[in-house]
Amino acid sequence: MQGFPPEPEYLITQPQSNFFSFPKMRWSVCHIRELMPTRQVSKGIAGPGSWKMRIDPDINNITFKVSGSDEQLTWQQSLALNYTDGILVLHRGAIVYEQYFGCLERYKKHAAMSMTKSLVGLLAEMLIAEKRLDDKQLVKSVIPELAESGFGDASIREVMDMTTAIAFSEDYNDPNADIWQYSYASDPFAHHSANDPVGYYDYLSGIKKQGEHGEIFGYRTVNTDVLGWIIARTTGKDVATLLSEKVWQQFGAEQDAYITVDSVGTPFAGGGLSAGLRDLGRVGQILLNRGRYNDQQIIPAAAIANIEKGGDKTAFARADYQTLPGASYRSMWWILHNKNNAYAVRGVHGQTIYIDPAAEMVIVRLASFPQAKNHYIDPTSLPAYQALADYLISKKSTGR
Amino acid sequence: MQGFPPEPEYLITQPQSNFFSFPKMRWSVCHIRELMPTRQVSKGIAGPGSWKMRIDPDINNITFKVSGSDEQLTWQQSLALNYTDGILVLHRGAIVYEQYFGCLERYKKHAAMSMTKSLVGLLAEMLIAEKRLDDKQLVKSVIPELAESGFGDASIREVMDMTTAIAFSEDYNDPNADIWQYSYASDPFAHHSANDPVGYYDYLSGIKKQGEHGEIFGYRTVNTDVLGWIIARTTGKDVATLLSEKVWQQFGAEQDAYITVDSVGTPFAGGGLSAGLRDLGRVGQILLNRGRYNDQQIIPAAAIANIEKGGDKTAFARADYQTLPGASYRSMWWILHNKNNAYAVRGVHGQTIYIDPAAEMVIVRLASFPQAKNHYIDPTSLPAYQALADYLISKKSTGR
Incomplete structure (x- = not known):
């Protein structure tokens, strides 16, 4: 981004412009x-x-x-x-x-x-150490909105350690991965249709379970946003x-x-x-x-x-x-x-x-x-x- | 904005939600x-x-x-x-x-x-004191893109003192005033049509002259954005x-x-x-x-x-x-x-x-x-x- 205004070929704008592609990313x-x-x-x-x-x-x-x-x-x-x-x-x-x-x-x-994520995990550990949060509790007991989602019967610990079993793909090399739909839902610039989930919380509530919690580490960003929600609900x-x-x-x-x-x-x-x-x-x-x-x-x-x-x-x-x-x-x-x-x-x-x-x-x-x-x-x-x-x-x- | 997420009646979002209306404004x-x-x-x-x-x-x-x-x-x-x-x-x-x-x-x-505006005016006065800017120059000599606009033959001083004569209305009580179209052009969330001006500079270039510069004080925000452009072009x-x-x-x-x-x-x-x-x-x-x-x-x-x-x-x-x-x-x-x-x-x-x-x-x-x-x-x-x-x-x- 140089010039007032920048020439079109140097312009980097909102998420739809793919601002995190390389080399734009070097500025972004x-x-x-x-x-x-x-x-x-x-x-x-x-x-x-x-x-x-x-x-x-x-x-x-x-x-x-x-x-x-x-x-x-x-x-x-x-x-x-x-x-x-x-x-x-x-x-x-x-x-x-x-x-x-x-x-x-x-x-x-x-x-x-x-x-x-790790800073959010650290906040959660601080709340656990302060006895304000119990990592053995199920997610649905803190966030009733997630009761019907794949997270509902996972423990907070399983969310924190990302061993929840949920239907959510996060391969950044796959343009059809769920992570991109998640990004779209949370993008304040997106032009959402009436039935689209809007925002993190709305999207999280619709994620389904796939398999059994606690068995496989699955690196999925949505776990951290569930944890962020738990922290917000717990602390206000x-x-x-x-x-x-x-x-x-x-x-x-x-x-x-x-x-x-x-x-x-x-x-x-x-x-x-x-x-x-x-x-x-x-x-x-x-x-x-x-x-x-x-x-x-x-x-x-x-x-x-x-x-x-x-x-x-x-x-x-x-x-x-x-x-x-x-x-x-x-x-x-x-x-x-x-x-x-x-x-x-x-x-x-x-x-x-x-x-x-x-x-x-x-x-x-x-x-x-x-x-x-x-x-x-x-x-x-x-x-x-x-x-x-x-x-x-x-x-x-x-x-x- | 309270709650995780806020209830719809407490939600304040991007410009189209009229976030500067009262009482939303008290938070915004x-x-x-x-x-x-x-x-x-x-x-x-x-x-x-x-x-x-x-x-x-x-x-x-x-x-x-x-x-x-x-x-x-x-x-x-x-x-x-x-x-x-x-x-x-x-x-x-x-x-x-x-x-x-x-x-x-x-x-x-x-x-x-x-x-x-006043801080931008102060920056301009600093550049004048440093002899990097001459307030007697015409706008078009610094910003050729504005040569055909109403600002082109105004002096930088007339811009700084808002005595330019331009066709631009800024009555905040009038929903049809030009200031709202200006806000829309510069709103990164707006869904612009192909011929809409996009961004401050693009809009400024289309403003027409109306009357003679230097005669009447006319409080118009666009003058300051012209001055901001002049400052950016002058200093890089x-x-x-x-x-x-x-x-x-x-x-x-x-x-x-x-x-x-x-x-x-x-x-x-x-x-x-x-x-x-x-x-x-x-x-x-x-x-x-x-x-x-x-x-x-x-x-x-x-x-x-x-x-x-x-x-x-x-x-x-x-x-x-x-x-x-x-x-x-x-x-x-x-x-x-x-x-x-x-x-x-x-x-x-x-x-x-x-x-x-x-x-x-x-x-x-x-x-x-x-x-x-x-x-x-x-x-x-x-x-x-x-x-x-x-x-x-x-x-x-x-x-x-």
Whole structure:
């Protein structure tokens, strides 16, 4: 988008213009609010918290082997290959690496995509720790509107761990997948016919059951929007407001964040967040610190322990994620169950917060990778993160 | 908007739902971004500047006589009568009065409506002071696309002072006024036909001349969008970006602001801003300080002097503003030419920044008054501001 007005071939507009196709996406990921209605996730009025800075330029030269290949890359080479827009590495709470590319700058926000889910999952875990929500309850007991839907007899835990059995396809490479109809229902710009579902809640109520809950991990965004609904009904506050009150106002954020909303004002719990790179780093650091930040317990340690322990590995294995062998999914977080006990937040097109407790490391990467699915980007990412973790651990042990 | 989802009778949605009708407006003024695409006016990353606090509860009891009536009111009584959402009074740079009502809170933003115009006018005056813009130039020399329109042979000064002679009606009480077609053209949710103008710039190019420029003040929002276009073409930056760089990042803002955009991403220079109450107070204080703030010259003194001196009173008198006798309009600011040399920023439904140099006073009022036109609210506002100015001057002189 350049010029006043932009020439037609450079114009990027509302959802029907396919603003998330590549290369338009390289601009859109930093400009969601200019294309869609959004709700503020306020940081409040206070100034930002400070960071310890301990930039280590040697990180650029760390080498790693691409998964499933003999190719060697440096950390720095991987950044451009992965269409990185912003990358932040925290080690023992200090910033050791920070770069901005593409459309992103420090005072700007980037689409978090499905990383939004993990923040909603975190809110749910906080409510569970506060005894305001019971994950053994059935969905229909909290949201009667979903009683007749496929979600009705699922437990809140099954929704949180995405082991519900529902008739909903989410293959981003399939233009006929249900996810696109879901996007259309929630698109405030769509010209809906009289019988079309309008908005997230309306669509969710019509999803049918398919199979038995609790057996197979099935990554379906609609679970998170059901969870967002449960949270809103339980607390009387939508997830944007709650995320502001419970997280963004608590940790010295540098910027407000925001979440897209549908035509009836419902925030998109499944993927609507945009936020600043450093603020997403704060999210990771709080998790790494098991909820403590600036000497305050912002998030109950039990909520984070409940995420870290991971989900049902057998149910996960049935879903056949080739780049994530032995992993699990818990409360909308990806638990790698690797030697470092790493776990992650992941969003399409390469968004991640990667938390490595053994290395006391948090990585945030924001990207506009051409392909949606992360298995395309994992081979040049996950081994890079492990190599960086190894480097930071060895650096610490050698006292460098 | 309450409930998840809201009941239909409480639902407020996109522009076609008439979200600016009363009483929906009482909610909408704080939630524009949830209804429309918007562009950030970043405050940058730094923390907010501090305020001296010198709250004076006696202000509540100041009495004044309603214009054109024998009725006496107290300051406090006037607030509810005027559907005030937020009111801030600064005296000699300190906060002496601050109240939030309705939908507004300190960390939230409120629609500024046509107060946006004055900030765009201020940007233009800054560019003139920097010799980057010459107000004697004709519009067509900067924007060739407007050469055949009614604006083509107007000077930039005539645009800034709204003395262009164009065929465009802006009576908010007339449902057939051109302003509604303009709103429709710029509404990203509208279903435009093939020959409809789409977006601000497209519509502006089709406006015809009617009469002679420079003779009569004619309050028409389209002038400001022409000025916004001139500023964007001159600087290579849209008004949201420029407002961030030249103002919001300079004065220790507490919050980002934002501006609505049309379907091609053009910010609505004529009325799209939403901002926090205290940040609008900072705008007023900078003007009062003739551009100095925290010992820095943020805005050239010449730019502000050019506004303060006022516009063509004869041209203004021809427009017959009954509540503003003897006033003028200069660079999108309302100059009262009263004994205190007060001048103001004004937006429909009761928005104002009122700057009184004699009393060293700035008032910001954000409101959701049922009627658009300010002449309905002036009788219970302007005499209240004068009474408050008198009180502050007498307080200073008596050393209280």
